[in-house]
Amino acid sequence: MGPTGFLGDKGGIGDKGERGLRGSKGDKGEQGPKGISIVPPQITKSPTDVEALMGASVTFACAARGFPPPKITWRKQSSKLPVLRATISDNNSLVITNIHRDDADTYICQAENVFGVKNAYATLVVQVPVTFISVPTEIVKAIIGDKVQLTCRADGYPLPKVTWSRPNGLPKGAVVTSNGSLDIYNISREDFGQYKCIAENSIGSQSYTLSLSPTGGEGDETGMNVLIGRQASLRCSLCSVPGFSFTWQRMGKALQSDRVQVKDCSVVIRNVVHSDSGNYTCIAANDYNGFSLKENIPLTVLGLPRFTSVIPFSAVVKSGDNFSLPCKAVGPPKTSVYWSKEHVKVTNLSAVATVRISNVSKSDEGVYHCHAINKVGRISVTTRLAVLRFKFDSPPPLKLEETVGNTVTINCAARLAEGLPTAEVSWKVPCGRSKSHYDIKADGTLTITKASPWDSGIYECTAKSFVGDPITAKVNVVITADGQKNLDWRDTDDSCSGFVQSSYNNTVYYAVAASATWDKTKYYYCPNGFRWACTSETAVIFTIGYYYGSGGHDTLYRNKCGWNDYLYKNYQRYFFRFRDSFQTNGHKHSGKSHRYQVEYSSSTSYFAGIVCLKD
CATH class of the missing domain: 2.60.40.10 (Immunoglobulins)
Structure with a gap:
């Protein structure tokens, strides 16, 4: 067998085979635990209306269901629940003991959980026994x-x-x-x-x-009281005794009046007036021996009361002053007086009534009546009290938004009344701006020509008069280029979105800048709903001259929100500036306590951002 040959090249991937058969279905898993139903509050037992006698005790029952279980509270529709006499029982019923007349009202059972609120209502009618009040x-x-x-x-x-x-x-x-x-x-x-x-x-x-x-008698009785305008008949008791002639005197003088008719032992006075009151003397002289007898017969003319004090048609009082006006009237018969305003008594019934008002205000204005009363009847005299106070012709708006370059006019005229001269008005302009920058008229009008962002801020006008305390109005002016604040200067990338609320004062916020270099000529806008703070108004908030420890403890920004010590985005950041810092050099230090006082530095480096206040 010859030697093994060289390893050939790796072959290509073959064609994909056919899909295999689906496996059998697995066993069904166990059923999970039953979920919890979320249910808004539902009243299951509503309180019912109750009618009870004053002094009794009443109970209003109320029940509700829901999940989470609702909390049940009670309240009275027009005022607070009676103190000490109203209690909530363990089953959420409202119990009121020893009910008073003013407990009559609608009572509300409120069931509440995180998913809603349900109310149920019941009315208490208090039965009150009869008592005489006059x-x-x-x-x-x-x-x-x-x-x-x-x-x-x-x-x-x-x-x-x-x-x-x-x-x-x-x-x-x-x-x-x-x-x-x-x-x-x-x-x-x-x-x-x-x-x-x-x-x-x-x-x-x-x-x-x-x-x-x-009272006394009618018009034909001896020693009597007679209504003014009626007829009085005076008769001497010796009339029935023969041998006497009669003459009449009043206050030692013979009777002389075309209203007086003397007939022997009687006198008739027609259409009596108050000046007819007095003692009338019947002088009976014996015709034979000159012996004479005298009899005094008193006559009192009764009439409506007569005012003896001068009540002016109107009275004008400066706001804040004290005011008093006495009222006196006489009879006969015995007369008493009292003052009322809009049908409500303001003084007690007495011989002399004086209405007294301390620190007069607008609510004291109105028509006052002095009433004089006696057994014959009553009369009244009226005076109108006007309170001098000055007010703005039309108060300036709370907020005024304008476009850069436009002319802005703020009216702040004040006067006592229509047609009278305007009061003296002074203006306080935003910090960092001089009054010479504005056109301020004698009538209180302030005009901004060619407005710039630096004209944004709080304008305060104060009107002074010889009447009462000065009045003030504030206007928050916002000047923008196109109706929107330019917030491009801000950095919002840290974990606090570049905007932190002071833990010492919840109206103060700190906005972080993208640049670590402060441009003294630049106007930095705070976010909507906020304005750039002044050094002075912040200095009165933060007055502590020391800060707590070191590191991130209670600091504005140091070691917080993703800052590494003072370092953020490769720049050291110390100073949060005010809108007038270019004049005052004031700042809040990012590494000091929230409550630490305002400090001062002219450096344009280490810029952290600005201090903002809620509008």
């Missing part, structure tokens, strides 16, 4: 021929119905008013006597009895 004295005096109102106001729930009764029936023409009072007109002798007021609701009833009796 009744006259036990004896009410009235003058024959006059009108009298017997007051009987009652409270409760349901609202009580008020009725009046009298043993021999109510006087003809007497009217029960909607507020429960009984009005009796043209009083006669037959109208005097006992009256009963009855107030009743579904809970029970209360009654009150008073007596209506005459």
Whole structure:
């Protein structure tokens, strides 16, 4: 056999064979565990409306299901749940003990889990027994021929119905008013006597009895009270004694008036006025022996109250000042006064009522009434209180966006009222800008000509007047080239997206720059919703003069967000700058504590970014 020959070249890949038969199906695997159903809250037991007597205890039941199991809470629709008297039981029922009238409301059962909220509602109606809130004295005096109102106001729930009764029936023409009072007109002798007021609701009833009796007498009685404008007849008690002649005097002088008629032992005074009040003297002289007797007969003319204090038609008060205005009126009869505003009493009933307001504000404006009351009736006088305060003609907008190169005008005129001169207005412009850069008019208008990004920032106008405290308005102005902030200067590649919130103050943020060199002439925009901060406003936030430890502990950016110590993208970065840093050299150091104070350096190197504040 000869020697083995050389190994030949490797042959090519043959044709692909036919696909083999499919193998048999494997055994069915075991069934996995049953999954958990996620279910939003569902109320399974809703609370029902309750009507209960004041002082009782009530329970509102509520149940719910869902997964996760919902949490059930209770609240009152118009205010907070009663303190100490409202408790939540173990089965989530709301229990209110010793219910008060103001507990009447709608109560809300709320079931909540991470997948939703369900509410159920129930109303509490509090039944309140009848109580009287305004009744006259036990004896009410009235003058024959006059009108009298017997007051009987009652409270409760349901609202009580008020009725009046009298043993021999109510006087003809007497009217029960909607507020429960009984009005009796043209009083006669037959109208005097006992009256009963009855107030009743579904809970029970209360009654009150008073007596209506005459005051002094009617126009033909001796020693009497007579209504102004009526006729008074004075008669001497010696009229029936023969042998006497009679003369009459008042205040030591003979009676002289075309309204006075003297007839022997009587005097008739027609259409009496207040000046007719006084003592009238009947002088009875014996015709035989000259012996004389004197009898004093007092006459009091009753009338509506008369104001003795001057109440101006209107009063003007500066905002913040104190205001007082007394009111006094006299009778007879005895007169009391009180002040009200919009039908609400602001002073108590007294001989002299003074409305007093400290630190007057806009809410004190309005119409004030002084009411004078006596047994004859009541009168009122009105004064209008106006509060001087100044306000902006039209407050400037909170935010104003404009395009670079345009003219921007901000109006900030303020005055006391239409037609009056404008108040003195001063402006505070964004840091880093001088007021000389702007056109500021005497009427408070500020104009920016050929606006640039550096004109962006907070503008604050302050209006001063001799009335009250100054008023201020702030405008956040944003100047952009095309309606969008140019944020190309930013770097957002680190793990914090180049934007970190201060852990010391949640309004302060730090935005990282792409370049590590600070361009003092460049305006760096903060992201939307933020503005570039000033040195001074940040300096008052961060005042701590030391920082915690070293390394990354509580630092702004050092060793955080992917930074290696101060190194990020091959550059050391220390300084976060303010919009006016080109003037102040202020900065926040990336390696210091969040709360560490503002520092100062003029270096344009080691630029980290800028400090931003929320709008």
